[in-house]
Amino acid sequence: MDTIMSTASVRSQLLSLQHLTMEELIEKWKMLFHKDPPQYGEVFMRRRLAHRIQELAYGGLSDEAVRKINSINGPVFRTHTGLRIGTVIVKTWHDTKYEVRVCKEGFEWQGQIYSSLSAVARMITGTNRNGFTFFGIKDKLND
Incomplete structure:
Protein backbone atom coordinates (compact mmCIF):
# COMPACT_ATOMS: atom_id res chain seq x y z
CA MET A 1 0.00 0.00 0.00
CA ASP A 2 1.44 3.35 -0.92
CA THR A 3 1.70 6.36 1.39
CA ILE A 4 -1.23 8.20 -0.19
CA MET A 5 -3.56 5.24 0.38
CA SER A 6 -2.44 4.73 3.93
CA THR A 7 -2.81 8.46 4.66
CA ALA A 8 -6.34 8.37 3.23
CA SER A 9 -7.15 5.31 5.33
CA VAL A 10 -5.85 6.99 8.48
CA ARG A 11 -7.83 10.14 7.69
CA SER A 12 -10.98 8.08 7.14
CA GLN A 13 -10.51 6.28 10.47
CA LEU A 14 -9.92 9.56 12.29
CA LEU A 15 -13.04 11.14 10.82
CA SER A 16 -15.14 8.08 11.68
CA LEU A 17 -14.26 8.43 15.39
CA GLN A 18 -16.56 11.47 15.61
CA HIS A 19 -19.61 9.37 14.78
CA LEU A 20 -19.00 6.41 17.10
CA THR A 21 -21.14 5.81 20.16
CA MET A 22 -19.51 5.24 23.54
CA GLU A 23 -20.02 1.49 23.14
CA GLU A 24 -18.34 1.59 19.72
CA LEU A 25 -15.48 3.65 21.12
CA ILE A 26 -14.95 1.01 23.81
CA GLU A 27 -14.86 -1.74 21.17
CA LYS A 28 -12.41 0.29 19.05
CA TRP A 29 -10.24 0.77 22.16
CA LYS A 30 -10.18 -2.98 22.81
CA MET A 31 -9.24 -3.61 19.18
CA LEU A 32 -6.39 -1.05 19.15
CA PHE A 33 -5.01 -1.50 22.68
CA HIS A 34 -5.93 -5.16 23.32
CA LYS A 35 -7.38 -4.34 26.73
CA ASP A 36 -10.38 -2.67 28.33
CA PRO A 37 -10.29 1.13 28.37
CA PRO A 38 -9.92 3.19 31.54
CA GLN A 39 -13.00 5.13 32.67
CA TYR A 40 -12.54 8.02 30.23
CA GLY A 41 -15.21 10.28 28.79
CA GLU A 42 -16.01 10.26 25.09
CA VAL A 43 -13.90 13.32 24.21
CA PHE A 44 -10.73 11.94 25.78
CA MET A 45 -11.33 8.49 24.29
CA ARG A 46 -11.67 9.98 20.81
CA ARG A 47 -8.44 11.94 21.24
CA ARG A 48 -6.52 8.95 22.58
CA LEU A 49 -7.89 6.65 19.87
CA ALA A 50 -6.94 9.20 17.20
CA HIS A 51 -3.41 9.26 18.59
CA ARG A 52 -3.26 5.45 18.64
CA ILE A 53 -4.48 5.16 15.03
CA GLN A 54 -1.75 7.53 13.88
CA GLU A 55 0.84 5.84 16.07
CA LEU A 56 0.06 2.46 14.52
CA ALA A 57 0.05 3.86 10.98
CA TYR A 58 3.10 6.10 11.15
CA GLY A 59 5.01 4.70 14.10
CA GLY A 60 5.40 6.02 17.59
CA LEU A 61 8.36 7.68 19.20
CA SER A 62 11.57 5.71 19.21
CA ASP A 63 12.90 4.49 22.56
CA GLU A 64 15.73 6.98 22.19
CA ALA A 65 13.28 9.87 21.67
CA VAL A 66 11.28 8.84 24.73
CA ARG A 67 14.47 8.68 26.83
CA LYS A 68 15.53 12.10 25.58
CA ILE A 69 12.14 13.66 26.36
CA ASN A 70 12.12 12.12 29.83
CA SER A 71 15.65 13.34 30.52
CA ILE A 72 14.70 16.89 29.58
CA ASN A 73 11.26 17.19 31.15
CA GLY A 74 11.18 14.21 33.44
CA PRO A 75 8.33 11.74 33.19
CA VAL A 76 4.78 13.01 33.62
CA PHE A 77 3.28 11.78 36.84
CA ARG A 78 -0.37 11.92 37.75
CA THR A 79 -2.01 11.79 41.14
CA HIS A 80 -4.76 9.33 41.99
CA THR A 81 -7.20 12.08 40.93
CA GLY A 82 -5.94 11.97 37.33
CA LEU A 83 -4.42 15.45 37.57
CA ARG A 84 -0.82 15.92 36.55
CA ILE A 85 1.60 16.75 39.31
CA GLY A 86 2.62 20.38 38.95
CA THR A 87 -0.70 21.52 37.49
Whole structure:
Protein backbone atom coordinates (compact mmCIF):
# COMPACT_ATOMS: atom_id res chain seq x y z
CA MET A 1 0.00 0.00 0.00
CA ASP A 2 1.44 3.35 -0.92
CA THR A 3 1.70 6.36 1.39
CA ILE A 4 -1.23 8.20 -0.19
CA MET A 5 -3.56 5.24 0.38
CA SER A 6 -2.44 4.73 3.93
CA THR A 7 -2.81 8.46 4.66
CA ALA A 8 -6.34 8.37 3.23
CA SER A 9 -7.15 5.31 5.33
CA VAL A 10 -5.85 6.99 8.48
CA ARG A 11 -7.83 10.14 7.69
CA SER A 12 -10.98 8.08 7.14
CA GLN A 13 -10.51 6.28 10.47
CA LEU A 14 -9.92 9.56 12.29
CA LEU A 15 -13.04 11.14 10.82
CA SER A 16 -15.14 8.08 11.68
CA LEU A 17 -14.26 8.43 15.39
CA GLN A 18 -16.56 11.47 15.61
CA HIS A 19 -19.61 9.37 14.78
CA LEU A 20 -19.00 6.41 17.10
CA THR A 21 -21.14 5.81 20.16
CA MET A 22 -19.51 5.24 23.54
CA GLU A 23 -20.02 1.49 23.14
CA GLU A 24 -18.34 1.59 19.72
CA LEU A 25 -15.48 3.65 21.12
CA ILE A 26 -14.95 1.01 23.81
CA GLU A 27 -14.86 -1.74 21.17
CA LYS A 28 -12.41 0.29 19.05
CA TRP A 29 -10.24 0.77 22.16
CA LYS A 30 -10.18 -2.98 22.81
CA MET A 31 -9.24 -3.61 19.18
CA LEU A 32 -6.39 -1.05 19.15
CA PHE A 33 -5.01 -1.50 22.68
CA HIS A 34 -5.93 -5.16 23.32
CA LYS A 35 -7.38 -4.34 26.73
CA ASP A 36 -10.38 -2.67 28.33
CA PRO A 37 -10.29 1.13 28.37
CA PRO A 38 -9.92 3.19 31.54
CA GLN A 39 -13.00 5.13 32.67
CA TYR A 40 -12.54 8.02 30.23
CA GLY A 41 -15.21 10.28 28.79
CA GLU A 42 -16.01 10.26 25.09
CA VAL A 43 -13.90 13.32 24.21
CA PHE A 44 -10.73 11.94 25.78
CA MET A 45 -11.33 8.49 24.29
CA ARG A 46 -11.67 9.98 20.81
CA ARG A 47 -8.44 11.94 21.24
CA ARG A 48 -6.52 8.95 22.58
CA LEU A 49 -7.89 6.65 19.87
CA ALA A 50 -6.94 9.20 17.20
CA HIS A 51 -3.41 9.26 18.59
CA ARG A 52 -3.26 5.45 18.64
CA ILE A 53 -4.48 5.16 15.03
CA GLN A 54 -1.75 7.53 13.88
CA GLU A 55 0.84 5.84 16.07
CA LEU A 56 0.06 2.46 14.52
CA ALA A 57 0.05 3.86 10.98
CA TYR A 58 3.10 6.10 11.15
CA GLY A 59 5.01 4.70 14.10
CA GLY A 60 5.40 6.02 17.59
CA LEU A 61 8.36 7.68 19.20
CA SER A 62 11.57 5.71 19.21
CA ASP A 63 12.90 4.49 22.56
CA GLU A 64 15.73 6.98 22.19
CA ALA A 65 13.28 9.87 21.67
CA VAL A 66 11.28 8.84 24.73
CA ARG A 67 14.47 8.68 26.83
CA LYS A 68 15.53 12.10 25.58
CA ILE A 69 12.14 13.66 26.36
CA ASN A 70 12.12 12.12 29.83
CA SER A 71 15.65 13.34 30.52
CA ILE A 72 14.70 16.89 29.58
CA ASN A 73 11.26 17.19 31.15
CA GLY A 74 11.18 14.21 33.44
CA PRO A 75 8.33 11.74 33.19
CA VAL A 76 4.78 13.01 33.62
CA PHE A 77 3.28 11.78 36.84
CA ARG A 78 -0.37 11.92 37.75
CA THR A 79 -2.01 11.79 41.14
CA HIS A 80 -4.76 9.33 41.99
CA THR A 81 -7.20 12.08 40.93
CA GLY A 82 -5.94 11.97 37.33
CA LEU A 83 -4.42 15.45 37.57
CA ARG A 84 -0.82 15.92 36.55
CA ILE A 85 1.60 16.75 39.31
CA GLY A 86 2.62 20.38 38.95
CA THR A 87 -0.70 21.52 37.49
CA VAL A 88 -1.86 24.85 38.91
CA ILE A 89 -5.62 25.15 39.40
CA VAL A 90 -6.89 28.73 39.41
CA LYS A 91 -10.24 29.86 40.79
CA THR A 92 -11.61 33.36 41.27
CA TRP A 93 -14.17 33.46 44.03
CA HIS A 94 -15.65 36.61 45.58
CA ASP A 95 -13.19 38.76 43.61
CA THR A 96 -10.17 36.90 45.00
CA LYS A 97 -7.93 34.71 42.86
CA TYR A 98 -6.91 31.38 44.40
CA GLU A 99 -4.15 29.15 43.04
CA VAL A 100 -3.73 25.53 44.10
CA ARG A 101 -0.85 23.32 42.91
CA VAL A 102 -1.26 19.58 42.42
CA CYS A 103 1.60 17.80 44.17
CA LYS A 104 2.54 14.22 44.95
CA GLU A 105 1.24 14.53 48.51
CA GLY A 106 -2.09 16.12 47.48
CA PHE A 107 -2.82 19.80 46.88
CA GLU A 108 -0.72 22.77 47.96
CA TRP A 109 -2.36 26.09 48.79
CA GLN A 110 -0.65 28.95 50.62
CA GLY A 111 2.26 26.71 51.55
CA GLN A 112 0.06 24.06 53.18
CA ILE A 113 -0.53 20.55 51.83
CA TYR A 114 -4.12 19.29 51.79
CA SER A 115 -5.11 15.70 51.15
CA SER A 116 -8.04 16.67 48.94
CA LEU A 117 -9.25 19.49 46.75
CA SER A 118 -12.41 19.55 48.87
CA ALA A 119 -10.30 20.40 51.91
CA VAL A 120 -8.88 23.40 50.04
CA ALA A 121 -12.36 24.48 48.93
CA ARG A 122 -13.56 24.20 52.55
CA MET A 123 -10.69 26.43 53.73
CA ILE A 124 -11.50 29.02 51.07
CA THR A 125 -15.29 29.06 51.48
CA GLY A 126 -15.76 28.02 55.08
CA THR A 127 -18.27 25.35 54.04
CA ASN A 128 -18.09 21.75 52.87
CA ARG A 129 -17.93 21.62 49.07
CA ASN A 130 -16.89 19.19 46.40
CA GLY A 131 -13.44 20.49 45.44
CA PHE A 132 -13.59 19.43 41.80
CA THR A 133 -16.96 21.11 41.36
CA PHE A 134 -15.85 24.26 43.20
CA PHE A 135 -12.73 24.60 41.05
CA GLY A 136 -14.72 23.78 37.89
CA ILE A 137 -12.64 20.80 36.81
CA LYS A 138 -14.92 17.83 37.47
CA ASP A 139 -16.49 17.81 34.01
CA LYS A 140 -13.14 18.33 32.31
CA LEU A 141 -11.70 15.17 33.88
CA ASN A 142 -14.59 13.11 32.56
CA ASP A 143 -14.18 14.29 28.98
